Amino acid sequence: MLRVNLVSKHFGGLYAVNQVSFSVNEGEVIGLIGPNGAGKTTLLNLICGVYKADGGSIEFLGTDITGLPSNRVCRLGISRTYQIPQPFSAMTALTGVAVSVINGKRRPNMSLSDAALEASYYLEFVGLFAKRDTLARDLTLYELRMLELARALATTPKLLLIDEVMAGLNPAEASRALEMIWSAQEQFGFTILWIEHVMKIIMSAAQRIVVLQYGRKIAEGPPGEISSDPKIIEAYLGSRYAQGR
Amino acid sequence: MVTLEFRRDRVLLRWKDQKYEWVIEPRYWRNPAIGVGLLASLPLFVSAYPNILTMITTANLYAAITIPLGLQITGTARVNFGPQLYLGIGGYTAALMNLHLGTGPAVTLLGTILVCGGIALLLSPTTWIAKGLYFSLISLILPLTFLDITFIYGDIFRGEVGLVGMSPLFSLPKVNWNYIAYFYLSLGLMLFYLLVCDKIGRSRFGVSMAAINENEDVARMMGVPVDQYKVFFYVFPSILTGIVGWFIVHTFRTFAGVTYLPLDFMTKILIIVIVGGRAFLYGAIPGAYLISAVEDSLRMFGPINYVLFPLTLIALIVILPRGEGLWGLYHKRHHRDYYPVLHVRRD
Numbered sequence: 377m378l379r380v381n382l383v384s385k386h387f388g389g390l391y392a393v394n395q396v397s398f399s400v401n402e403g404e405v406i407g408l409i410g411p412n413g414a415g416k417t418t419l420l421n422l423i424c425g426v427y428k429a430d431g432g433s434i435e436f437l438g439t440d441i442t443g444l445p446s447n448r449v450c451r452l453g454i455s456r457t458y459q460i461p462q463p464f465s466a467m468t469a470l471t472g473v474a475v476s477v478i479n480g481k482r483r484p485n486m487s488l489s490d491a492a493l494e495a496s497y498y499l500e501f502v503g504l505f506a507k508r509d510t511l512a513r514d515l516t517l518y519e520l521r522m523l524e525l526a527r528a529l530a531t532t533p534k535l536l537l538i539d540e541v542m543a544g545l546n547p548a549e550a551s552r553a554l555e556m557i558w559s560a561q562e563q564f565g566f567t568i569l570w571i572e573h574v575m576k577i578i579m580s581a582a583q584r585i586v587v588l589q590y591g592r593k594i595a596e597g598p599p600g601e602i603s604s605d606p607k608i609i610e611a612y613l614g615s616r617y618a619q620g621r
Numbered sequence: 622m623v624t625l626e627f628r629r630d631r632v633l634l635r636w637k638d639q640k641y642e643w644v645i646e647p648r649y650w651r652n653p654a655i656g657v658g659l660l661a662s663l664p665l666f667v668s669a670y671p672n673i674l675t676m677i678t679t680a681n682l683y684a685a686i687t688i689p690l691g692l693q694i695t696g697t698a699r700v701n702f703g704p705q706l707y708l709g710i711g712g713y714t715a716a717l718m719n720l721h722l723g724t725g726p727a728v729t730l731l732g733t734i735l736v737c738g739g740i741a742l743l744l745s746p747t748t749w750i751a752k753g754l755y756f757s758l759i760s761l762i763l764p765l766t767f768l769d770i771t772f773i774y775g776d777i778f779r780g781e782v783g784l785v786g787m788s789p790l791f792s793l794p795k796v797n798w799n800y801i802a803y804f805y806l807s808l809g810l811m812l813f814y815l816l817v818c819d820k821i822g823r824s825r826f827g828v829s830m831a832a833i834n835e836n837e838d839v840a841r842m843m844g845v846p847v848d849q850y851k852v853f854f855y856v857f858p859s860i861l862t863g864i865v866g867w868f869i870v871h872t873f874r875t876f877a878g879v880t881y882l883p884l885d886f887m888t889k890i891l892i893i894v895i896v897g898g899r900a901f902l903y904g905a906i907p908g909a910y911l912i913s914a915v916e917d918s919l920r921m922f923g924p925i926n927y928v929l930f931p932l933t934l935i936a937l938i939v940i941l942p943r944g945e946g947l948w949g950l951y952h953k954r955h956h957r958d959y960y961p962v963l964h965v966r967r968d
Contacts, residue, residue, distance in 0.1 A: 455843075488823075
């Protein structure tokens with residue numbers, strides 16, 4: 377479905393992503409992990425067209441999407457959520473999701489009221505229907521995360537890029553958010569590329585893990601294999617800890 | 622096959638797979654109707670005072686410049702400090718065509734639209750390249766550069782004197798009738814702009830425009846073709862502003878860049894936006910009327926009005942709620958609703 381081939385991105389002299397390659401198959405949940413500054417979010421930004429790659433190529437469903445603008449990538453079927461929620465603060469939750477409904481795919485004849493109806497369906501799905509007329513700036517962090525999920529679902533994605541959805545949530549909220557993601561995947565049948573720092577969650581959720589460090593891919597494999605790999609333990613906890621094990 | 626469907630609050634017209642709606646419930650159009658009625662009845666009270674008629678005609682034209690500017694600021698997510706550039710381009714195009722080619726107002730209108738549209742299209746990539754202060758600086762410099770050009774090529778633009786003697790839109794037997802007629806024409810132009818801009822704002826394009834204004838990177842990630850929208854929201858309001866220039870040429874029959882292109886004219890327009898309310902297209906009307914009235918009434922104090930006018934404007938900005946302006950006072954009990962406001966109910 378998605379093929380990332382030797383992709384690189386540098387900012388000045390610093391390589392944020394350095395010749396990374398991996399692929400994502402349809403229906404899979406792929407975890408993307410790595411210490412802070414490893415280049416995970418940059419890689420996501422490269423896939424969804426926020427940044428242009430300095431080298432390599434990205435292919436989605438047989439189409440080369442390297443360098444395509446985000447709006448075209450979105451219409452091809454890639455959507456994302458943000459590490460720090462990026463709501464349209466002065467818009468109501470309903471209007472924010474309606475933007476995705478109208479623009480997520482080509483719907484030239486859809487009226488605004490029809491878009492509002494469809495948007496309300498996604499809000500209902502993530503449990504925010506009662507907050508549909510609330511301005512996004514007045515929502516809690518959990519509600520903002522759900523609003524982002526609703527906004528992403530409204531574009532009818534084939535591949536959903538999730539960027540640290542659990543950050544800042546308490547255990548109860550994190551568990552509800554996890555259930556919501558599974559429920560959405562079951563209902564809408566999309567593939568997930570998931571960046572996560574909460575190891576317990578990503579190790580149980582993902583079928584395959586890609587590990588980045590200093591912009592390079594250092595490992596790829598099933599969660600069980602990855603969690604016992606000394607290179608990964610060293611990357612996360614330091615060489616002294618890895619030697620002591 | 623066209624079908625009409627009457628509902629409690631609206632009429633629906635369906636044609637093929639298209640759907641058009643007109644809201645007919647009185648609560649939606651009562652206040653605008655009262656507002657238009659009040660503005661239209663103004664000449665009844667001031668018809669004997671040509672200076673007041675000229676003032677309110679000018680206020681209508683200020684509002685007609687400010688309304689598209691509001692749309693442009695929202696749709697491009699950038700503050701344009703030089704909307705008067707297109708006023709100048711439109712005005713000079715109409716005047717030069719009329720004087721040198723002998724074309725009538727209909728042809729000069731077409732010329733104005735084409736020239737303003739073409740130049741705006743050429744300059745529209747600045748909305749992609751320049752952000753924030755950089756865009757504002759570029760837009761600030763352009764009209765001043767054009768002003769310099771009108772002096773450098775004085776044989777064409779007639780520099781400080783400007784172009785005079787353009788043909789009027791019409792000429793009535795009594796001078797006072799002309800004042801009244803031009804007031805109604807300017808009112809019609811302003812209301813037409815308000816209707817068009819409001820309609821765009823309340824459409825699906827308005828929702829996407831509001832998203833661009835909030836965060837263009839996120840809007841782009843949600844599929845909004847931001848670059849195309851920005852070109853449209855730069856070019857279309859620029860054409861509308863150019864048409865105001867055309868209107869001035871054929872109404873006042875004189876056009877000098879030195880009147881419309883300098884910084885003080887731009888400041889007046891931006892203050893109308895702030896006094897009227899930044900996010901409200903309707904705010905342009907009370908804002909324009911207030912600023913025109915203040916400007917006109919301070920003239921009686923002689924040269925000191927050049928100091929009093931800016932001081933009054935600063936006072937207005939300080940006193941009125943920030944960003945909300947006069948229209949914000951009217952909407953005080955409501956949250957700052959983005960247009961369009963969407964509502965759904967669970968059946």
